[in-house]
Amino acid sequence: MTDLQREKTLVRACHDAIAAAGPDSIAGVLARFTAPGWQWRGMHPWHEQHGPAAVAAQFWQPFLTAFTRVQRRPDIFIAGLNEIDGFQGRWVVQMGHLMGLFDRPWLGIPPTHRIAMLRFAEFNRVEDDRIVETALFVDIPHLMMQAGHNPFPPQTGAQLVHPGPATHDGLCYEPQDPVRSAAALAAIDALVANPRASVLGISETERLHRVWHDDMIWWGPSGIGASYTIERYLRQHAAPFGAALMDGYRFNGHLCRMAEGDFGGYFGWPNLTLTNSGGFMGLPAGPGQADMRVVDLYRVADGKLAENWIFIDLLHWCAQQGLDVLGRMAAVAGGGG
The missing domain is CATH 3.10.450.50 (Nuclear Transport Factor 2; Chain: A,)
Structure with missing residues (x-):
């Protein structure tokens, strides 16, 4: 059994600090928890960024300018060793919604001035008490639909809310069997x-x-x-x-x-x-x-x-x-x- 509680604690502390940050302070917050060469993978239009200053400028500052009173509402939180590299990399994964008041335009999407929920899944690799690698996937089309603009023709499946696990036990803050x-x-x-x-x-x-x-x-x-x-x-x-x-x-x-x-x-x-x-x-x-x-x-x-x-x-x-x-x-x- 590999103890990954230290990595979980670091990522949760980073998330708490982001929740308390604003557009002007977010770059400093990210620098406290990430390595200088932090590799960040995001969806279009951000793609790959390197270092906390770039990630702050490209993603977090515009997002925190557009959304006020942001809450992170996780449904899954787990940590594990990466099978792909022979169980060497130590990864912490979270999935849920970023909820806030959508008060200013973001990515060309007009604000609703109401609650908006941005679905996300985030993978963080931790090494030497720093986040060194991140992949952040967010469901931009879902946000567009909340603003009344469906970017695609009718879906093949049902377009609904995206709840967490039916068992309501996805937040694995403590070590698991x-x-x-x-x-x-x-x-x-x-x-x-x-x-x-x-x-x-x-x-x-x-x-x-x-x-x-x-x-x-x-x-x-x-x-x-x-x-x-x-x-x-x-x-x-x-x-x-x-x-x-x-x-x-x-x-x-x-x-x-x-x-x-x-x-x-x-x-x-x-x-x-x-x-x-x-x-x-x-x-x-x-x-x-x-x-x-x-x-x-x-x-x-x-x-x-x-x-x-x-x-x-x-x-x-x-x-x-x-x-x-x-x-x-x-x-x-x-x-x-």
Whole structure:
């Protein structure tokens, strides 16, 4: 059993300090908790940044200017060793919402002057009592929808709120049973390694039943939506995805994959490279291959996957195909920021 409580304490202290910061003080706060060469990965339009000053200028200062009285409302908090690098890297992962009053334009999205919820998943690698690497995924299309501007045609799944675990036990602030942690990681690994149905000589439904509970919940990102049960997941996501995006499909692997307790997940940069042949999310065909950066977080029960929260950098994926979602938003809404 590896004790990761020190890493958890550091990340929680960083989050508390960010919550108390404003646009003018956030750079100093980040510098207290991160290494000078801190590698930060964010979604489009921020992409990769290095060092606390750059991260503050590119993400946090504009965000804290647009949103006031920000609260961090986590649903999952776990720590673990990274399977991808031979269980060397020490990672702390949090998922939930950043809630605030959306009072000024952000990324061209007009303010609502009401409560707004920004979905997020954040992976932090800690080394020598400093955060040295971060991946922060936020659901920008979900925020756009809250402001009354849906950037995509009708979704394949349901567009709803994105709640935390049905079991309400995702905040693993204390050490978890290492046997349960290993079992959760094994269930996630089984999904990653699960061959295609055509290779196994079985139906896609049978293949998914090997790794998923029948009443699984797939909390997809805004623009795709959520699905409940294997049958509806196949109909509402897997089938449309497979029909439109399997040409030139390539799995690029993950940068981090870990688990603690009954929860775990991974992210890649990018996870997938594929060609959009048209139709998925109501979008036209793309000009060639495009990358997908993806986060998947899971709840495991009895050795199978029960819930799955997904973040995809859809704006980056669209930009590679010539669609500037934020530029179009700014032009239509007359926003700034």
